[in-house]
Amino acid sequence: xxxxxxxxxxxxxxxxxxxxxxxxxxxxxxxxxxxxxxxxxxxxxxxxxxxxxxxxxxxxxxxxxxxxxxxxxxxxxxxxxxx
Amino acid sequence: xxxxxxxxxxxxxxxxxxxxxxxxxxxxxxxxxxxxxxxxxxxxxxxxxxxxxxxxxxxxxxxxxxxxxxxxxxxxxxxxxxxxxxxxxxxxxxxxxxxxxxxxxxxxxxxxxxxxxxxxxxxxxxxxxxxxxxxxxxxxxxxxxxxxxxxxxxxxxxxxxxxxxxxxxxxxxxxxxxxxxxxxxxxxxxxxxxxxxxxxxxxxxxxxxxxxxxxxxxxxxxxxxxxxxxxxxxxxxxxxxxxxxxxxxxxxxxxxxxxxxxxxxxxxxxxxxxxxxx
Numbered sequence: 001x002x003x004x005x006x007x008x009x010x011x012x013x014x015x016x017x018x019x020x021x022x023x024x025x026x027x028x029x030x031x032x033x034x035x036x037x038x039x040x041x042x043x044x045x046x047x048x049x050x051x052x053x054x055x056x057x058x059x060x061x062x063x064x065x066x067x068x069x070x071x072x073x074x075x076x077x078x079x080x081x082x083x
Numbered sequence: 084x085x086x087x088x089x090x091x092x093x094x095x096x097x098x099x100x101x102x103x104x105x106x107x108x109x110x111x112x113x114x115x116x117x118x119x120x121x122x123x124x125x126x127x128x129x130x131x132x133x134x135x136x137x138x139x140x141x142x143x144x145x146x147x148x149x150x151x152x153x154x155x156x157x158x159x160x161x162x163x164x165x166x167x168x169x170x171x172x173x174x175x176x177x178x179x180x181x182x183x184x185x186x187x188x189x190x191x192x193x194x195x196x197x198x199x200x201x202x203x204x205x206x207x208x209x210x211x212x213x214x215x216x217x218x219x220x221x222x223x224x225x226x227x228x229x230x231x232x233x234x235x236x237x238x239x240x241x242x243x244x245x246x247x248x249x250x251x252x253x254x255x256x257x258x259x260x261x262x263x264x265x266x267x268x269x270x271x272x273x274x275x276x277x278x279x280x281x282x283x284x285x286x287x288x289x290x291x292x293x294x295x296x297x298x299x300x301x302x303x304x305x306x307x308x309x310x311x312x313x314x315x316x317x318x319x320x321x322x323x324x325x326x327x328x329x330x331x332x333x334x335x336x337x338x339x340x341x342x343x344x345x346x347x348x349x350x351x352x353x354x355x356x357x358x359x360x361x
Binding site for chain 2: 004007014015058059062081
């Protein structure tokens with residue numbers, strides 16, 4: 001059930017410009033509002049798109065998260081493809 | 084009674100408006116020409132209402148409440164979403180909704196077996212606004228927005244979408260007084276954010292386009308298995324085209340174009356159908 005919380009955060013970040021700014025300033029402060037497992041918290045904190053994708057995060061929302069966080073597309077796709 | 088005067092299908096890849104510089108002049112020229120063709124047909128048809136079929140891109144709906152089919156029934160709808168304004172290069176606009184049609188279709192659905200969801204607050208994200216900005220740049224044509232879930236699995240089946248289209252056609256012909264154009268906004272394959280993003284599945288796209296050209300709705304349904312839809316990627320926009328095919332009753336298109344935009348991750352497929360010109 002907890003993966004829902006990852007997608008819920010990604011959905012909120014995708015749609016809420018103020019939350020985006022808060023997250024960029026202090027991700028841990030936003031992350032603690034969600035009921036995340038340790039592995040999910042760490043993957044989000046570390047911007048580990050590969051781990052989040054393999055956990056089952058929604059790929060469209062994950063891509064929007066990567067763009068918001070300025071993760072380079074080449075890095076994102078390398079991670080998602082497990083290369 | 085009412086009539087469907089025109090079918091249109093067009094892509095909504097945000098790069099079309101946000102990053103035209105990413106396209107080669109050749110691709111941009113082809114896209115301008117194809118959109119120009121659709122715009123002319125729409126102007127000639129002069130409909131009272133444009134019914135827009137597309138999938139919300141996780142703007143209005145999420146796993147907390149995810150409808151399969153949702154009609155926007157408020158007096159007006161506004162788009163693009165605030166999050167899109169900095170990139171999309173489309174000015175925020177408020178469009179009139181044809182509430183006679185939106186609410187009429189909602190009630191007809193309830194009586195005839197489609198339990199539509201409905202919204203008084205549907206935001207028009209890029210899936211609506213990109214083709215609208217190119218087809219009706221003055222944003223003065225009343226619309227009815229209809230969300231068909233493609234992005235939040237499980238999605239509806241192809242057979243259900245086709246039947247939905249048939250029921251929309253029945254409603255317009257038997258209960259609506261006016262002339263309706265229907266726009267399917269979406270392409271075929273496109274794995275946005277997934278591992279296949281960037282490689283266009285031309286083989287799949289062209290197989291579907293051949294079925295579209297022949298007006299083979301039942302063949303489209305057979306082909307759009309869960310496996311094929313998974314192969315097509317996250318947005319499942321094939322379902323939107325199949326819904327339109329249901330509306331049009333397997334009519335063959337009067338125009339199609341397939342433009343392969345390697346630099347912007349999906350191909351653009353455009354089409355028109357003219358029911359009154361056989």
